[in-house]
Amino acid sequence: MTERPPLVISMGDPAGIGPEIVVKALAEKSQERCVVLGAAQAVGAAVAQFLPGKTVRVLKGIEDATGAPDCIELLETGGDGPFPVGEVSAQSGRAAFAAIRKGIELSKAGLARGLITAPIHKEALAAAGLAYPGHTEMLAEFGGADQVAMMLANDEVRTVLVTIHCSLRDAIDRADYRAQMSAIRLADEGCRALGIERPRVAVAGLNPHAGEGGLFGREEIEIISPAIEAARAEGIDASGPWPGDTVFMQARKGRFDVVVAQYHDQGLIPVKYLGVEKGVNITLGLPFVRTSPDHGTAFDIAGQGIANPESLSTAIDYARRLAATREKTEETA
Numbered sequence: 001m002t003e004r005p006p007l008v009i010s011m012g013d014p015a016g017i018g019p020e021i022v023v024k025a026l027a028e029k030s031q032e033r034c035v036v037l038g039a040a041q042a043v044g045a046a047v048a049q050f051l052p053g054k055t056v057r058v059l060k061g062i063e064d065a066t067g068a069p070d071c072i073e074l075l076e077t078g079g080d081g082p083f084p085v086g087e088v089s090a091q092s093g094r095a096a097f098a099a100i101r102k103g104i105e106l107s108k109a110g111l112a113r114g115l116i117t118a119p120i121h122k123e124a125l126a127a128a129g130l131a132y133p134g135h136t137e138m139l140a141e142f143g144g145a146d147q148v149a150m151m152l153a154n155d156e157v158r159t160v161l162v163t164i165h166c167s168l169r170d171a172i173d174r175a176d177y178r179a180q181m182s183a184i185r186l187a188d189e190g191c192r193a194l195g196i197e198r199p200r201v202a203v204a205g206l207n208p209h210a211g212e213g214g215l216f217g218r219e220e221i222e223i224i225s226p227a228i229e230a231a232r233a234e235g236i237d238a239s240g241p242w243p244g245d246t247v248f249m250q251a252r253k254g255r256f257d258v259v260v261a262q263y264h265d266q267g268l269i270p271v272k273y274l275g276v277e278k279g280v281n282i283t284l285g286l287p288f289v290r291t292s293p294d295h296g297t298a299f300d301i302a303g304q305g306i307a308n309p310e311s312l313s314t315a316i317d318y319a320r321r322l323a324a325t326r327e328k329t330e331e332t333a
Helices: 018-028 040-050 090-108 122-127 135-142 168-174 177-193 208-214 219-233 247-252 264-273 310-332
Strands: 007-010 034-038 055-058 071-076 114-117 149-153 158-161 200-204 237-242 258-261 280-284 289-293
Touching: 007 090, 007 310, 018 034, 018 040, 018 310, 034 040, 034 090, 040 055, 040 071, 090 114, 090 122, 090 135, 114 310, 135 280, 135 289, 149 177, 149 264, 158 177, 158 264, 177 200, 177 219, 177 237, 177 258, 177 280, 177 310, 200 219, 200 247, 208 219, 208 237, 219 237, 237 247, 247 258, 258 264, 280 310, 289 310
Parallel strands: 007 034, 007 114, 034 071, 055 071, 114 289, 158 258, 200 237, 200 258
Antiparallel strands: 149 158, 149 280, 280 289
């Protein structure tokens, strides 16, 4: 059997905790074939500071990756420092973006089993003239997918977002019928990719008490309920709309496999409250696997050696699991 390509990990913003958690996670997972994408200056500094005794092996190409456990294998994607630790800078934004673009390119070409992305800083991207509010928007533009959605998952709950990085006022307008259908379908597909044969998809309401029969808004009656019925007609086990303040509690008790949340904080607060160290972000709808940790760049502790790599380590585990499922499906197709 031909050896699978490696997983690739973008370093994130080099001024944050990205390089630190990447090298720490790989030190714990020496059996994984993973290649870091980023600036050798930043990754090399992280290895020297946090993994004394390890070395960085700069690859000429992704095909040169061996998975050797005694080093961190790196594919240089460019970026000139300095990268001031804990500070927003255009050079950090550019370097982080270059690593992500390379990861997308390798994954689309089948040269990587999947992409794991360390945290980026939105202000650094903006300083570099890159108008992306997050990874998901970059992946949507360059990843070759018509519809994408964010799934946040941990050991207890999963959620898929109808709207992502926008104001709450805009989210209400964007949570239309088309967006509902896309999120419900992708929630079902995402759960199946995780090995759940018949996912139970709960759809949260937009308004308090899921609109209370129209007393607190009509979005549930006019938009969300019709989408749920259409999804059920397609064979998806969707239900709702359920009140947003109780649906995650029901999911945590095992009643549902995934919750479709209407806007960013409705979905992310319950997941993050249970512990960001176990959370993982999965982008659904792409032609390749992408995961990331469920936290940000943590500029306030960057460079101190105290960043916890557990969420990134979990993201690596999820990427491997999703890649194996995808490969099995392709082999039997």
